[in-house]
Amino acid sequence: MRDFDYIIVGAGSAGCVLAERLSANGRHSVLVLEAGGRPRTPWIALPLGYGKTFYDPAVNWKYQTEPEETLGGRAGYWPRGKVVGGSGAINALVYARGLARDFDDWEEAGATGWNWDAVQKTYERLESRFDVDGTRTGEGPIHVQDVSDQIHRANRHFFAAAKELGLPRTPDMNGITPEGAGVYRINTSGGRRMHSARACLAPALRRANVTLMTGVLVERIGFEGKRATSVEVVHKGRAQSLQAGREIILAAGAVNSPRILQLSGLGPAELLREHGIAPLMDAPHVGGNLQDHLGINYYFRATEPTLNNVLRPLHGKIRAALQYALTRRGPLALSVNQCGGFFRSDAGQRAADQQLYFNPVTYTTTPDGKRTVVQPDPFAGFILGFQPTRPISRGRIDISAADALAPPRIRPDSLAAQEDQAQVIAGGLLCQKIAKTEALSRLIAAPMGEDLREMTPEQILADFRARCGTVFHPVGTCRMGADSTKSVVCPRLKVHGVAGLRVVDASVFPNITSGNTNAPTMMLATRAADLILEDA
Template identity: 35%
Template sequence: MDKFDFIILGAGSAGCVLANRLSENSANKVLLIEAGGKDNYPWIHIPVGYFKTMHNPKTDWCYKTEPDESMNNISIRYPRGKTLGGSSSINGLLYIRGQNRDYDIWRQLGNTGWGWDDVLPYFIKAEDQERGKNEFHGIGGPLSVSDQRIHLPLLDEFQNAAEEFGIPKTKDFNTGDNHGCGYFQVTEKDGFRCSTAVGYLNPIKKRQNLKIITHAHVKKINFENKIAKEVEYWQDNELKKVQANKEIILSSGAIGSPQILQVSGIGNSDKLRDLGIDTIQNLKGVGENLHDHLMLRPVYKINGLKSLNKKINSLFGNLMIGLEYIFKRSGPMTMGASQLCMFAKSDSSLELPDLQWHVQPMSMDTLGASKNHDFHAFTPTVSNIKPTSRGHVSIVDKDSRIYAKIKQNYLSTENDRLIAAKGLKLTRKIIMESETFKKYSPEEYRPGIHINDNEELVKQASNHAQTIFHPVGTCKMGQDDMAVVDEKLRVKGIKNLRVIDASIMPNITSGNTNAPTIMIAEKGADMILTN
């Protein structure tokens, strides 16, 4: 049996960071296990390639949520990366850290060392900021953060319209205060995607003390007197075992990490018993506290202002898009999943924004599954960034190769339904009542300008709702009965086992979650090395 000091389960947004940092010391023997393949599929590296990598079994686990009673019983396709780099290889490349208050709340929940002032140095450490170094940003880190290489009059006009309603223009969402409207920055370098595999793993993959194995599906973790000792995994239909001298680190994400814990005997003992799994540690919070950002996708037609719809639908337009990318590394092929970002308040009495918009200069009936509309329109998606609804991830079999159930309950609280309605109405106000848009004769294509009742508005918008791919919280950090890890990310009641990924978030951050997940891994690696 092979022996390693550290065994990392999952080579995604967190796992690649951990592999880099833990193997910096040549005395540490590190194994990185990834169930997916190498990141050599060309579309991974072209920014707009997420249209080709999401829902593609080559690069995506292609999960689906359970039917959601809070949203007309719809089931949502639920992408998670199945390749080196994980979801950072197939995501929308958007770089958002969240509000400083997000992390101060984590600290106030008893998680010492997780306030904004504690985590900011790790955001800076990770970053290679195109704009240069200042008190909030770093240069020389593994993760390239760049300005978008596309600007459109439509997006500039949306900023102007938002400003009419007191939402200021901003150039930097990542100083701890994200109120405002402006262009997203993206995890790109010179027009190519910078996943954690590209930024953290590729430069160091030939280190003698680091072993990377792909197409290796973890079966379970084995314990000896509540000490994590071994990992069993399948590779080429052969069951193999490896032993950890120091620690096993779960970085399989908010869906994968709780599943591996559960099949290994860590979770709700009643549920494990029903599946014939012996309980190693009864932790009722494993798989619970699942939450995510739901995006509602209204569509607005416009006149006299071009979207990208007709260009994308045209053979000649596609040729021009391709040539611009080949010769300039700019234009639509460099786009993140959204171009313009806005954070604002659903109510003026609030201290901080609770809504986020991803404004896309195009539209379609179903995201990623239908053609763009044949008229000029855009999609100002809106999301409640502080959801109170909670779901869970539950295994249905002791075999980890069988998908767990993902139950979201997205709009199950009155608060979340009210905020959804307020977000849709504020979107409508900015577009339909602003002086800026008046000259473009906007028309609400969906959900429909005639719908004013909050419940009906949310019901109709639910038919086209999608995830923004931000699942968190299923192995939450904390001190309460439902916490799975402590503030050092150690699994409670177990030695030599940590969880380091988005699943440890007690509460979701205010915005996109990839940058915070990378920060968590940077901080987690530091904790291990200074243990």
């Protein structure tokens, strides 16, 4: 196989953006490597198909964390995309830039040049925003759709409850006033998922200078001295060494980018020696600084019809399918997360410390332990849930063996910080206030399980420990920073101590952003491509 200027490891949210941007000038050859395959299932394109891909091993790594004492000894389930498009191909489609404070904090943490002013300009280039009437703002490849004209009417109770409490309302959580109750914008175009594989990689593959290889197991990065020069892979049962003339870019995500670095000899030296890997460089922060959002849902039976009544009966499924086929609209064209927003649990918070979700559907656990919105409950119901926006607890992801097929050791260290426990209580009490409003009381027929409205702060925390789960936003395991003793990559995303190697994905986030992490990951890749081309 011929050499390439750039080899991108991972065709996920970041890798697809990089492939398009680095190949656009026609001067550079780009190879994209993906462990999964091309999407074969229609559930990826269908927005509500999230409920089907959530457990599908054909497109999902289906990782498990180690049991956590802080969560009652429970292990967590971590779906991650194993398909062209990555986790952006199987997520719930919410597009949330994050709050300005998040990125100013990045710069304060050593990520020079990544403050809000800089990333806001990048977002503007990345996005095309569509209002309900079809008005378009921006010319970027990623479509961000306002679906407020399609949400279920039961959502009106959530907005009424927020108003009753004096909470703000926002027309756009990605706009100039992002805090408050609102309708989530989603990545769709023509009623189909508009992830970075469709928006960026598909047009890039029409260029002669872009090559995509799927079903590729990356075993390690090859070095000549301290310069990364090759990617050692197994493809179709055959070991190959793929040569990069300029750079190798890891875009394999917060789980796999640090694993590839460790398998390549970049990581905690003691850990590497334990698994028989000769350390190229002792880099203890590779795999560290893991952050994630933890959330919880409170389930209620409803006094009026919700999406359960639409999608549970066979005739309702047929009607929704026909509506989608004919108009590309309706419940199948939407995310399961319809409404919510960023809120301050009290006036003393300097920014929103809670993200809320209001979903006009319930899909309780089945005997096999799975949940799927494609098969909701046979009665009217809704969900009110929350996640603290900026947890500070840090965990680790490490290799478990010197084998690229061995599962990772994921240790989130959830709720280790007292501040995170306090934020859980604050979020629970905020949801309790909302549930106890006259507006939402009119929608509540009965709680499903423990009644949030009657919980003490101590019970809120205990319930959270017993039932919470990841919101699927792992970041930080190849942290960006100026100080090589405290980070993995520099602000230009080059790996400290070696040449020809960068990391460009959510693993480089210095701190987790306040909301869903797919949008900031694509933003980061857009700006990273600028830096790479500047250096070229």
